[in-house]
Amino acid sequence: MTDTKVSTVVESDNPALAFLLNRQSCHKLLAPGPSESELDLIVQAGLRAPDFMSLRPFRFLCARDEAGLTRLGEALQRAAIASKQSEVIINRAPKMPHRAPLILIAVASLKPSDVVPVLDQQFCASSTVLMMQLAARALGYGGVWRSGWPMYDRNLHQELGLTEVEQIVGFLYLGTPGHPDHALDPEDPQDFITWL
Numbered sequence: 001m002t003d004t005k006v007s008t009v010v011e012s013d014n015p016a017l018a019f020l021l022n023r024q025s026c027h028k029l030l031a032p033g034p035s036e037s038e039l040d041l042i043v044q045a046g047l048r049a050p051d052f053m054s055l056r057p058f059r060f061l062c063a064r065d066e067a068g069l070t071r072l073g074e075a076l077q078r079a080a081i082a083s084k085q086s087e088v089i090i091n092r093a094p095k096m097p098h099r100a101p102l103i104l105i106a107v108a109s110l111k112p113s114d115v116v117p118v119l120d121q122q123f124c125a126s127s128t129v130l131m132m133q134l135a136a137r138a139l140g141y142g143g144v145w146r147s148g149w150p151m152y153d154r155n156l157h158q159e160l161g162l163t164e165v166e167q168i169v170g171f172l173y174l175g176t177p178g179h180p181d182h183a184l185d186p187e188d189p190q191d192f193i194t195w196l
């Protein structure tokens with residue numbers, strides 16, 4: 001595993017487990033973002049999401065650097081206007097993507113199947129987001145999975161060229177962490193388990 005730039009706050013002798021136990025998001029993301037080859041690795045990790053019958057029910061849109069983020073911001077603003085969002089949202093839309101140097105938009109792209117339900121395919125696509133966030137972190141980058149109104153907005157989907165059977169499942173903002181990891185609140189896993 002590549003050395004991470006983030007500090008570990010939960011101890012484990014097992015490096016892979018320590019990595020998982022300390023996963024956290026980073027909301028302040030600075031340049032530089034992942035390079036081309038690092039992006040390939042991140043997406044490759046996304047492709048390792050569990051995928052029932054290997055339907056590959058996903059694809060990714062990528063916006064990076066000033067030009068790409070501005071194009072995405074303009075699309076967001078056109079969609080906000082078309083969807084009659086509030087003045088505040090319309091004015092904020094162009095700035096939204098500029099919170100990170102790179103954004104991956106994970107799209108659930110449903111494949112015809114008599115076996116794999118729609119929800120399973122959407123779960124598969126959304127699993128890619130976490131896989132990619134983890135891979136980015138392993139490379140030393142911070143990230144945050146965002147949704148908000150744009151995730152569900154059909155006008156934005158149209159702006160981005162999504163078809164009727166496609167749905168955004170996450171905006172993964174990636175960049176250099178702008179703050180260190182915070183201490184994690186201790187939680188008891190047993191509180192989340194019901195024994196049958």
Ligand SMILES: Cc1cc2nc3c(=O)[nH]c(=O)nc-3n(C[C@H](O)[C@H](O)[C@H](O)COP(=O)(O)O)c2cc1C
Nearest residue numbers: 023024025026027126143144145146147148169170
């Ligand atoms: C489907 C999904 C959508 C999310 N959307 C947002 C969002 O729009 N804005 C936000 O601040 N956090 C959002 N989050 C939560 C963050 O990704 C993050 O998990 C949260 O800030 C807690 O931080 P942690 O991951 O370090 O525990 C979303 C998480 C998921 C799974």
